[in-house]
Amino acid sequence: MTGLSALTGDSNYFEDFSPGQRMRHARSATVDEVENNLVSKQVMNTAQGHWNEEYLRGSPLGDGRLVFGLVTASITVGLASQDASDNALAELGLDNVRFAVPVHHGDTITAYTEVLEVADSPEHPDAGAVRFKHWGRNQRGDVVCELERTVLVKRRSHWAER
Numbered sequence: 001m002t003g004l005s006a007l008t009g010d011s012n013y014f015e016d017f018s019p020g021q022r023m024r025h026a027r028s029a030t031v032d033e034v035e036n037n038l039v040s041k042q043v044m045n046t047a048q049g050h051w052n053e054e055y056l057r058g059s060p061l062g063d064g065r066l067v068f069g070l071v072t073a074s075i076t077v078g079l080a081s082q083d084a085s086d087n088a089l090a091e092l093g094l095d096n097v098r099f100a101v102p103v104h105h106g107d108t109i110t111a112y113t114e115v116l117e118v119a120d121s122p123e124h125p126d127a128g129a130v131r132f133k134h135w136g137r138n139q140r141g142d143v144v145c146e147l148e149r150t151v152l153v154k155r156r157s158h159w160a161e162r
Contacts, residue, residue, distance in 0.1 A: 076136035079111035126158035
């Protein structure tokens with residue numbers, strides 16, 4: 001491979017996905033204070049559970065600050081991206097987002113994906129829509145986040161260098 005296609009994988013074009021396909025993504029990420037603090041403050045999420053170390057001490061949600069849910073979702077999607085959307089042209093939708101277990105600083109997230117649907121895109125003959133279900137698990141194996149994401153993915157027949 002040469003040029004731009006050398007920067008992306010060769011097994012994640014539209015034609016490579018089929019409903020029911022499952023992936024465990026190779027990388028994991030430990031959530032540090034910086035991710036949670038930066039985004040929580042940028043969006044002015046002033047919930048005490050994100051900002052106040054003492055607020056949750058001894059609560060059923062666990063000791064220490066909670067990680068903002070959209071940080072958890074971003075990490076989950078980011079970890080899945082190399083396999084699922086490295087050849088994406090556009091994000092089309094994000095649906096059914098659910099946070100099942102609190103995430104705290106120091107938790108490590110691993111992402112998993114299932115392909116739910118693949119569909120032609122009449123407006124884009126060079127790509128197709130793929131709907132994924134992504135979920136993130138913490139180091140104890142608890143599902144912390146799950147969501148559905150629809151991505152417009154390049155077709156190999158139009159984009160891969162020959």
